[in-house]
Amino acid sequence: MPLGLLKYGLSREYPAPRYFRDCTQPKKSYDAVIIGGGGHGLAAAYYLAKDFGITNVAVLEKGYIGGGNTGRNTTIVRSNYLTPEGVNFYDASVKMYEDLSEELDLNLFYSTRGHFTLAHTESAMRTMRWRAEVNKHVGVESYVVGPDEISKACPQLDIQCSGQAPILGALYHAPGSVARHDAVAWGYAKEADRMGVEIFQMTEVTGIDVKSGKVVGVNTNKGYIETNRVLSAVAGFTPRITDMVDVETPIVIHPLQACVSEPMKPWLDTILVSGSLHVYVSQSSRGELVMGSSLDPYEVHSTRSSLDFVEGLTTHITDMFPFLSNVKVVRQWAGMADITPDFAPIMGKTPVEGFYLDAGWGTWGFKATPISGKTMAETIARDMAPDLIKPFRLSRFEDYELTGEKGAASVGH
Amino acid sequence: MKLLQCPINGIRPLSEFTYGGEYRDMPDPDTCTDKEWAAYVHYRNGAPGLKKEWWYHGPSGTWFIAERDTMTDKVSRTYIAGQEEKQ
Amino acid sequence: MSSRIAKKRGEWINRDKPLTFEYEGQQVQGYEGDTISSALWANGVKVLGRSFKYHRARGILSFANHDVNALMTDGEDTNIRADVWPVSNGMKLEAVNTDGGVIKDKNKYIDYLSPFLPVGFYYKTFYKPKRMFPFWEDKIRKAAGLGKVNFNYPRHIKPKRYAHCDVLIIGAGASGLSAALEAAEQGFSVILVDENRQIGGSLTYDLAGDPAATDTLSTLQAAVESQANIRVIIDAYAGGYYGDNLVPIVEKSGITKVRAQTVIVAAGVFEQPPVFRYNDLPGVMLGSAAQRLVHRYAVKPFNKGVVVTANDHGYRTALDLASVGVEVVAVIDMRRDGAAQDITQKVKDKGIAVHKGSCIYEAVAAGDKLGVKEVVVCPYDETTAEADTSRSVRLACDGVAMSAGWAPAAALLYQAGTKMRYDDSIQQFVPAQLPESVFAAGKVNGVFELKARMQDGRRAAAEAMNYMGKVVAVDSVKQSLSSSPSHPYPIVNHPKGKNFVDFDEDIQVKDFINAAKEGFDNIELMKRFTTVGMGPSQGKHSNMNAIRILARIRQLPVEKIGTTTARPFFHPTPIGHLGGRGFHPHRYTAMHQWHVDNGGEMFEAGIWMRPGFYTPAGVKLSAADAVQQEALAVREKVGMIDGSTLGKIEVFGPDAAAFLERFYTGKFAGQKVGESRIAMLLDEAGVMLDDGIAVRMADDQFYVSTNSSNAATVYREMQRNVQLWKMQVTLVNLTGAMAAMTVAGPASRSVVEQLTDIDVSAAAMPDGAFRTGKVAGVDARLMRVSFVSDLAFEIHVPYKAGLHVWNAVMEAGKAFGIRPFGTDAQRLLRLEMGHHLISHDTDGLTNPFEAHSDSLVAMDKPFFIGQRSLKILAKKPLNKKLTTFVLDQGFNGELPNECNLVIDSANNISGRVTSISYSRYLNRHIGFAFVPPEQTNDGARFQIRTDSGAMVSATACNAPFFHLLES
Numbered sequence A: 001m002p003l004g005l006l007k008y009g010l011s012r013e014y015p016a017p018r019y020f021r022d023c024t025q026p027k028k029s030y031d032a033v034i035i036g037g038g039g040h041g042l043a044a045a046y047y048l049a050k051d052f053g054i055t056n057v058a059v060l061e062k063g064y065i066g067g068g069n070t071g072r073n074t075t076i077v078r079s080n081y082l083t084p085e086g087v088n089f090y091d092a093s094v095k096m097y098e099d100l101s102e103e104l105d106l107n108l109f110y111s112t113r114g115h116f117t118l119a120h121t122e123s124a125m126r127t128m129r130w131r132a133e134v135n136k137h138v139g140v141e142s143y144v145v146g147p148d149e150i151s152k153a154c155p156q157l158d159i160q161c162s163g164q165a166p167i168l169g170a171l172y173h174a175p176g177s178v179a180r181h182d183a184v185a186w187g188y189a190k191e192a193d194r195m196g197v198e199i200f201q202m203t204e205v206t207g208i209d210v211k212s213g214k215v216v217g218v219n220t221n222k223g224y225i226e227t228n229r230v231l232s233a234v235a236g237f238t239p240r241i242t243d244m245v246d247v248e249t250p251i252v253i254h255p256l257q258a259c260v261s262e263p264m265k266p267w268l269d270t271i272l273v274s275g276s277l278h279v280y281v282s283q284s285s286r287g288e289l290v291m292g293s294s295l296d297p298y299e300v301h302s303t304r305s306s307l308d309f310v311e312g313l314t315t316h317i318t319d320m321f322p323f324l325s326n327v328k329v330v331r332q333w334a335g336m337a338d339i340t341p342d343f344a345p346i347m348g349k350t351p352v353e354g355f356y357l358d359a360g361w362g363t364w365g366f367k368a369t370p371i372s373g374k375t376m377a378e379t380i381a382r383d384m385a386p387d388l389i390k391p392f393r394l395s396r397f398e399d400y401e402l403t404g405e406k407g408a409a410s411v412g413h
Numbered sequence B: 001m002k003l004l005q006c007p008i009n010g011i012r013p014l015s016e017f018t019y020g021g022e023y024r025d026m027p028d029p030d031t032c033t034d035k036e037w038a039a040y041v042h043y044r045n046g047a048p049g050l051k052k053e054w055w056y057h058g059p060s061g062t063w064f065i066a067e068r069d070t071m072t073d074k075v076s077r078t079y080i081a082g083q084e085e086k087q
Numbered sequence C: 001m002s003s004r005i006a007k008k009r010g011e012w013i014n015r016d017k018p019l020t021f022e023y024e025g026q027q028v029q030g031y032e033g034d035t036i037s038s039a040l041w042a043n044g045v046k047v048l049g050r051s052f053k054y055h056r057a058r059g060i061l062s063f064a065n066h067d068v069n070a071l072m073t074d075g076e077d078t079n080i081r082a083d084v085w086p087v088s089n090g091m092k093l094e095a096v097n098t099d100g101g102v103i104k105d106k107n108k109y110i111d112y113l114s115p116f117l118p119v120g121f122y123y124k125t126f127y128k129p130k131r132m133f134p135f136w137e138d139k140i141r142k143a144a145g146l147g148k149v150n151f152n153y154p155r156h157i158k159p160k161r162y163a164h165c166d167v168l169i170i171g172a173g174a175s176g177l178s179a180a181l182e183a184a185e186q187g188f189s190v191i192l193v194d195e196n197r198q199i200g201g202s203l204t205y206d207l208a209g210d211p212a213a214t215d216t217l218s219t220l221q222a223a224v225e226s227q228a229n230i231r232v233i234i235d236a237y238a239g240g241y242y243g244d245n246l247v248p249i250v251e252k253s254g255i256t257k258v259r260a261q262t263v264i265v266a267a268g269v270f271e272q273p274p275v276f277r278y279n280d281l282p283g284v285m286l287g288s289a290a291q292r293l294v295h296r297y298a299v300k301p302f303n304k305g306v307v308v309t310a311n312d313h314g315y316r317t318a319l320d321l322a323s324v325g326v327e328v329v330a331v332i333d334m335r336r337d338g339a340a341q342d343i344t345q346k347v348k349d350k351g352i353a354v355h356k357g358s359c360i361y362e363a364v365a366a367g368d369k370l371g372v373k374e375v376v377v378c379p380y381d382e383t384t385a386e387a388d389t390s391r392s393v394r395l396a397c398d399g400v401a402m403s404a405g406w407a408p409a410a411a412l413l414y415q416a417g418t419k420m421r422y423d424d425s426i427q428q429f430v431p432a433q434l435p436e437s438v439f440a441a442g443k444v445n446g447v448f449e450l451k452a453r454m455q456d457g458r459r460a461a462a463e464a465m466n467y468m469g470k471v472v473a474v475d476s477v478k479q480s481l482s483s484s485p486s487h488p489y490p491i492v493n494h495p496k497g498k499n500f501v502d503f504d505e506d507i508q509v510k511d512f513i514n515a516a517k518e519g520f521d522n523i524e525l526m527k528r529f530t531t532v533g534m535g536p537s538q539g540k541h542s543n544m545n546a547i548r549i550l551a552r553i554r555q556l557p558v559e560k561i562g563t564t565t566a567r568p569f570f571h572p573t574p575i576g577h578l579g580g581r582g583f584h585p586h587r588y589t590a591m592h593q594w595h596v597d598n599g600g601e602m603f604e605a606g607i608w609m610r611p612g613f614y615t616p617a618g619v620k621l622s623a624a625d626a627v628q629q630e631a632l633a634v635r636e637k638v639g640m641i642d643g644s645t646l647g648k649i650e651v652f653g654p655d656a657a658a659f660l661e662r663f664y665t666g667k668f669a670g671q672k673v674g675e676s677r678i679a680m681l682l683d684e685a686g687v688m689l690d691d692g693i694a695v696r697m698a699d700d701q702f703y704v705s706t707n708s709s710n711a712a713t714v715y716r717e718m719q720r721n722v723q724l725w726k727m728q729v730t731l732v733n734l735t736g737a738m739a740a741m742t743v744a745g746p747a748s749r750s751v752v753e754q755l756t757d758i759d760v761s762a763a764a765m766p767d768g769a770f771r772t773g774k775v776a777g778v779d780a781r782l783m784r785v786s787f788v789s790d791l792a793f794e795i796h797v798p799y800k801a802g803l804h805v806w807n808a809v810m811e812a813g814k815a816f817g818i819r820p821f822g823t824d825a826q827r828l829l830r831l832e833m834g835h836h837l838i839s840h841d842t843d844g845l846t847n848p849f850e851a852h853s854d855s856l857v858a859m860d861k862p863f864f865i866g867q868r869s870l871k872i873l874a875k876k877p878l879n880k881k882l883t884t885f886v887l888d889q890g891f892n893g894e895l896p897n898e899c900n901l902v903i904d905s906a907n908n909i910s911g912r913v914t915s916i917s918y919s920r921y922l923n924r925h926i927g928f929a930f931v932p933p934e935q936t937n938d939g940a941r942f943q944i945r946t947d948s949g950a951m952v953s954a955t956a957c958n959a960p961f962f963h964l965l966e967s
Helices: A003-010 A037-053 A086-097 A100-104 A122-139 A147-153 A182-192 A237-243 A305-320 A322-326 A365-380 A387-392 B034-042 C036-042 C106-116 C130-143 C174-185 C211-225 C287-297 C313-323 C341-349 C411-415 C450-466 C510-517 C524-530 C543-554 C575-579 C594-596 C621-638 C656-663 C708-724 C749-752 C799-815 C825-832 C867-874 C961-963
Strands: A032-035 A057-060 A114-119 A144-146 A169-173 A198-200 A205-213 A214-220 A223-225 A230-232 A251-261 A272-274 A279-283 A289-292 A328-339 A346-351 A355-359 B003-006 B010-013 B017-022 B050-057 B062-069 B072-078 C014-024 C026-032 C072-075 C090-095 C161-170 C189-195 C231-234 C237-239 C248-251 C252-264 C269-271 C283-285 C302-310 C327-333 C353-355 C358-366 C371-383 C393-396 C401-405 C406-408 C419-423 C428-433 C438-440 C500-502 C598-603 C608-614 C639-642 C648-653 C676-682 C690-700 C702-707 C732-733 C738-742 C770-775 C778-785 C794-797 C879-887 C901-903 C907-919 C926-932 C941-945 C951-956
Touching: A037 A057, A037 A355, A037 A365, A037 C248, A037 C428, A057 A182, A086 A100, A086 A122, A086 A365, A086 A387, A100 C130, A100 C428, A114 A147, A122 A144, A122 A169, A122 C901, A122 C907, A147 A169, A182 A198, A182 A365, A182 C524, A205 A237, A223 C708, A237 A251, A237 A355, A251 C106, A272 A305, A272 B010, A279 A305, A289 A305, A289 C867, A305 A322, A305 C575, A322 C036, A328 C708, A346 A365, A355 A365, A355 C237, A365 A387, B003 B062, B034 C867, B050 C708, B062 C708, B072 C524, B072 C575, C014 C036, C026 C036, C036 C287, C036 C778, C072 C575, C130 C608, C130 C690, C161 C174, C161 C248, C161 C450, C174 C189, C174 C211, C174 C231, C174 C450, C174 C941, C189 C237, C211 C621, C248 C327, C248 C406, C252 C411, C252 C450, C252 C575, C252 C951, C269 C287, C283 C287, C287 C302, C287 C313, C287 C401, C302 C313, C302 C358, C302 C371, C313 C327, C313 C341, C313 C401, C327 C358, C327 C371, C341 C353, C341 C639, C358 C598, C371 C401, C371 C794, C510 C524, C524 C961, C594 C598, C608 C621, C608 C794, C608 C825, C621 C639, C621 C825, C639 C799, C639 C825, C648 C656, C648 C708, C656 C702, C656 C708, C676 C702, C676 C867, C690 C738, C690 C770, C690 C778, C708 C732, C738 C749, C738 C799, C749 C794, C749 C799, C778 C799, C794 C799, C825 C907, C825 C926, C879 C961, C901 C926, C907 C941, C926 C941
Parallel strands: A032 A057, A032 A230, A057 A198, A114 A272, A230 A355, C014 C090, C161 C189, C161 C252, C189 C231, C252 C438, C283 C401, C302 C327, C302 C401, C327 C353
Antiparallel strands: A114 A169, A144 A169, A205 A214, A214 A223, A251 A289, A251 A328, A272 A279, A279 A289, A346 A355, B003 B010, B017 B050, B050 B062, B062 B072, C014 C026, C072 C090, C237 C248, C248 C252, C269 C406, C358 C371, C371 C393, C419 C428, C598 C608, C639 C738, C648 C702, C648 C732, C676 C690, C690 C702, C738 C794, C770 C778, C778 C794, C879 C926, C879 C951, C901 C907, C901 C941, C907 C926, C941 C951
């Protein structure tokens, strides 16, 4: 029993303060307005305040904080990407995550468990080697392993996958982790609020006021706010925001679904991903299996669930773990993923002065929360994107300079 | 699984269909600028609303257009491309 | 059988079939038809489990699968829900999540630590210093979780069933049965689903002590049974609602996917517990749970009990209890005004005291918190939710029945998109706006009175029929309730807490108050911070009270708080049920069995099975040797590969050539009949997607091949563009209809000419020529190709003739030393020839300029897919290019692998190996790599880094590589 909990049993008054103030009515103007109170928007607010002393900031959230993809993803954090720019970027995020509980003074349950991307075909093995080689080059601990090493880490896995898709090997990524997703949003909200950032829930942006190519304010359901700098960090709602400023992007919205099992005693210590079987799975600290699959095949702007998804996923889960037949799925849900053609985000400036974009996070946004917050804060503060995110600029599409992540078309989560 | 009306084969389960993306008019490659072409190739109308989309009925090999609200996922009508008026 | 009472009308147990099972080492008697919990309760066993967090002893709460107090394992399976799972002879059961048995559980000490485990305590500690987190995390992980998984549990495959109907009705209570009859009588097909083992819903147990009350059920039951249009599925639940009225019905034997024209949700309500200290002790249960025990299983819930209620249902419960001889000490009514006069009088007539405006302040635990021994009753102030402890009385009892209100079983309605509103007159969420083919009836629709429920069922069915086009009158339903079925705030504050709201997750009232103090004061944040409703019962017994508590904290009406989203599944659903039988189909070529019989090592190539190489019977051969021998046979003699997996598409019609001109990068308009040309396909961004060969069979007929893996997509894109471009073209996909084989090597002509009437001489049939004629007596298409060797013939014949022709070629080739070769040798042979493979040597961004394919791109054509993008790309400098390379002669170091990187002198990544192989024929290692453009010149040197980090020198070298033999 840690001593930190003693006060809760011994105090007469509940000893914990509010995480963040109950802000209801925005002021007339702010130095910056952040649209979207998910992990990314809140992290950007936090680093604006912490790194640049810009605290006169409003975060506008149309629902409740962390209620979008931050609270819907399967919480995997990793950096085993294919391109050096991708690996560098996500590696910076992993390193920030490792210290984030202490920094935000909140236990994020950041748990490094190791991550296996299983390969069932020779061509998948080639891609694993490609990723391993690029990772090693950049200094990230990833390497190709054989079935024996996979079995050692996860003896319950049927390496033959019930004879349907025998596992030939895997890309092992030692820093692969999971975290408590909600807490990431709450932690950033708490510390941003402490430094003066105002967080408005149930506050929806209805328009962005652009004059002579420059942002001058935003319209909300709580009135007009003057500001020269607006960050859009709204994932699945990005096209609705970019339409307000007539900025074109390649982003399309596809639902991404996930489900959890009932809790059981811990047995799965690692994170497993199979691109061929379209499965990723880890076991949460509550004992639930958290399971996801690939994107839904067509555009929908809602978070409805489908039976097809859970039927396909569970078929493949039982190929991998035949003994789970009678373990039960408790709940399925969906998020709205903002997909780009090259499986990389869109970050930085846009043709509209003062309108900054943090979008295109598809299925990989949670793992980038700290670094995207930090680099977008810098972009806003300096009106210039740092080198780390230059490969992710919006103009790359017009320039036919898509990121190489498209090279391996089906990289898992 | 949802149902979708193939203009040739009638109502079939969605698992028989493949989504082919939004139907978009191609700019004239001879007269458009590089920028316009790049925008056509890469940019999409990502906001929700009623869209004309390509769908393909696999078992019969039929491409057709579905007018679908991407917010509610309701299809208002389907027809073979170019035969819109006949429906 | 201490608590079992005399046989009752309508009981669900079969007294002729007694059985015996074991629970925590104790022998227990039950009957067929008992659930595990009912049998245990009948035997006086009341500790059925330990709670998730505090390891508190728990008994029956809802007895309806709306809580998970009683989860058990039989050693084989785990998390068995004892409240609803039938007992069987010889079962050996234990409660899950205990250490040392359910009574002596060593983890029960955690209950005493609870003051130090505030809401969300795990966020507040364990992370400083960082290095200690893994230690704490390990402890938390071990403490969390419920049952242990059995890693040897067999894989169950439960095939899916499908059903269609006009009306799917979920819930076979009074309203559901009435709806079913109404629709069936009008000729509509009905599927009626109920999760219980008998139909009837609350008609089977909520009798208010009046045995005649079951007459209504008997009448409905008989009518439904005699109605041919109604299919009843019992012991099954509707798992969720999905688009276009798809509802999976989950039975123990598997899932039936029902597609219905209309859906009527008549799923009733979940009883909600009043909240007071120690409302979780074994023996404290919901009123409806007590009624179910009594009427379905003939079990006394307790001997001497108290009913606490905040609605009239508690009075009905008291009457049911009294009717089987339970001594009901008192009805404690939290409402100041009590119940209606008539029912109050009935209760008083049984000698039961009624205390209005009172509450149970706390239940007092019997020894070791394994039961209840008395309750502390105090005056209750409904406005403040405070008990007046100065005027408390203690009532001795061994059980408590609780009734406070209901929450609608509206999960499927929410999933269908129903907008709900909060009805103040009944203190319940009810449907406000339903989707057009979905209807609600009965209690879930806010209709409680029995007669009105039956009318409401008929009304919903009438609306459903109108939706389906049959015009029938819809009668509106009126009910006259004397009081609200649900109480607006059945909560009793207690300074010491342990007044549980969520029994799955051990969440008390103060947890909500404290969560709100910390800022988690909207329902979604509160759910996530407190975890209310996130346990296996998904808030069925807890969400409504949580909403009420939050509304009071925020001083807002309940409607403003709203509800959390109800996701599938209604009950947790087995993975094996959902997964069903997985389909992993493969395609076999016409020669498949021959390959298998002749030592072919078959592997999955996309959807096809193909031989990688052959190890003939009785021959000891390593894979590498087999591949080299097969390749050598092609170089020196003759070999044959099964190429049936190639995509094969016929393009007919007046616009056939014009279509290919637009579709592919090359020129086809001037192509002569009998000639072949390379057909390369790009996407709109100019990325290479596929390459194949297009032969012209007639002015208006082409025969086009594609890569094996792209057959379906290329055909599909052709179809789309024919429609889009409005061209007069007909496409026929012959991929599966035609078998194909390639005979390659210097002796290939000698082999083929024996079998065909086509003139295959060099003069008559140059490279690229296409002819039709007979091969081995079969109508065949014959093509000179040069993918794997300079001299090769591709033979296409109908699928059914494939094996015959293959055998004929093998026979004719015998004298020339013919060998079959697989895809591995093919890879090597094409590499020796210098041919790249799209999507092996290229990736998702590679354009033709980067792949040395400029010559295949006719930029001077008016249009082809990707052309406009290539015009843009042509203006940009290339930063990588595909090159062929060799390793040094005699190289014997660590061999680079495909996807090893090319590293430049500044230690930057400058490229990547895409193919590499040793060629015994050339006695060299050869390959393809992406390198900076300047390093593609013949003789340029670059460095490849191997897996272990060693650097290997490679030299760009023109292909085909055969010139190496001359040096």
